[in-house]
Amino acid sequence: MKGLAGAATRYRIMAWITGVLLAVLVCIGMPLRYWLLKDNWNAPISTIYAIGWVLHGWVFVVYLAAALDVTFRMKYSVLKVLGVAISGTIPFMSFVAEHFVKRDVNARLTQ
Amino acid sequence: MLRLLFTPRWLARSLLGVVLLVACVGLGVWQWDRAQATLDAEYAALEVPVSVSDLAPAGADLPSENVGRPVFATGRYAEPPLYVSNRSLDGRNGFWVLSPLDLADGSQVAVLRGWLPEIAKVPIGDVTVNGVMQPYENFYADSTAKNGVIVSMSRDEIVAAWGADVRAGIVNLSSQEPTLPGDPLPVPSTVQLGGVGFPLQNFFYALQWLIFAGFVVFFWWRWIGIDLRDLNKEKEAS
Structure with a gap:
């Protein structure tokens, strides 16, 4: 399988970046923004928080490209492709998807 | 290729592709409208004395x-x-x-x-x-x-x-x-209203939905190419 190892590495890097960024935004950003600072919309944290979501949007575009690439090389079914794609937008799901893709790719490569 | 397109499997895949395409474009338009509405509201707020x-x-x-x-x-x-x-x-x-x-x-x-x-x-x-x-x-x-x-x-x-x-x-x-006797004649203001914060998040989301729509088309095309190649290989083998 030419290129599969490289595609898998690219996907795994993007899955971790997307997952960590999303976890920080949801677990730290959201409570700060909507709970502790709910009346202070002009606090610098609000701007950083908004920038974080914009960043996540672009990171997800790259994640999606890497995810579609590796799932196609693996000839996943349509449902699995969609599942891996969407997991970049659900907190912590990208780590789960990364685990299964890594397992499948390793099985394929050691065949 | 046409024969491949009209197999049940590829009809289903194409249908899903069209649904995803319409969804991506629709969501992109929605985010674009949101960005516009935010801008309009910000400008309207600035015009209230x-x-x-x-x-x-x-x-x-x-x-x-x-x-x-x-x-x-x-x-x-x-x-x-x-x-x-x-x-x-x-x-x-x-x-x-x-x-x-x-x-x-x-x-x-x-x-x-x-x-x-x-x-x-x-x-x-x-x-x-x-x-x-x-x-x-x-x-x-x-x-x-x-x-x-x-x-x-x-x-x-x-x-x-x-x-x-x-x-x-x-x-x-x-x-x-009230006006007072001997008031000067008011002069028109020449300054322009300053800018407002641009809703970057909604604007980028709109852009990203269009990129995802592009992904749908690209991967549909790539996938059918792979299937076609595999089909030809099988033909040659037999």
Whole structure:
């Protein structure tokens, strides 16, 4: 399988970046923004928080490209492709998807 | 290829592709509308008049985003007025008149009351004014006031005449209640309303949905290519 190892590495890097960024935004950003600072919309944290979501949007575009690439090389079914794609937008799901893709790719490569 | 396209499997895949495509474009349009609505709301909010004390801090500079915003103020015109030389109205040379307006909280704000053909005493009294916030002028910074006549409406000139506690910026009068006998003719404001925060998040999401729509097309095309290649290989093998 030419290129599969490289595609898998690219996907795994993007899955971790997307997952960590999303976890920080949801677990730290959201409570700060909507709970502790709910009346202070002009606090610098609000701007950083908004920038974080914009960043996540672009990171997800790259994640999606890497995810579609590796799932196609693996000839996943349509449902699995969609599942891996969407997991970049659900907190912590990208780590789960990364685990299964890594397992499948390793099985394929050691065949 | 056509035969492959009309297999049940590829009909289902194409249908899913069209659904995803329509969804991506629709969501992109929705985010675009959201960005537009946010912009419209921000501009509309800027056009609602607010009290001058909310926009013009005392003893500081006028924040640039407050330039051009409509304001109102209630107070009393005080002395001494400042006359700005070499200002024309409808082609006639004359003076602009600035008066300090004493506000209820003890602070003062500069009001550009309008134009006079020559230096004349302006009335003082209790008024409610509507106007547009405008910044100080900063040309001819070295010039000094002579008998209450100034060349440019700079912060230095205004502070020299009225003291450092005057609120930032100048209210360009548009209407006044009540009018007083001997009022100057109000002059139109020339400053533009400043910008508003651009809803980058919605704008980028709109863009990203279109990119995802592109992904759908690209991967549909790539996938059918792979299937076609595999099919040809099988044919050759048999």
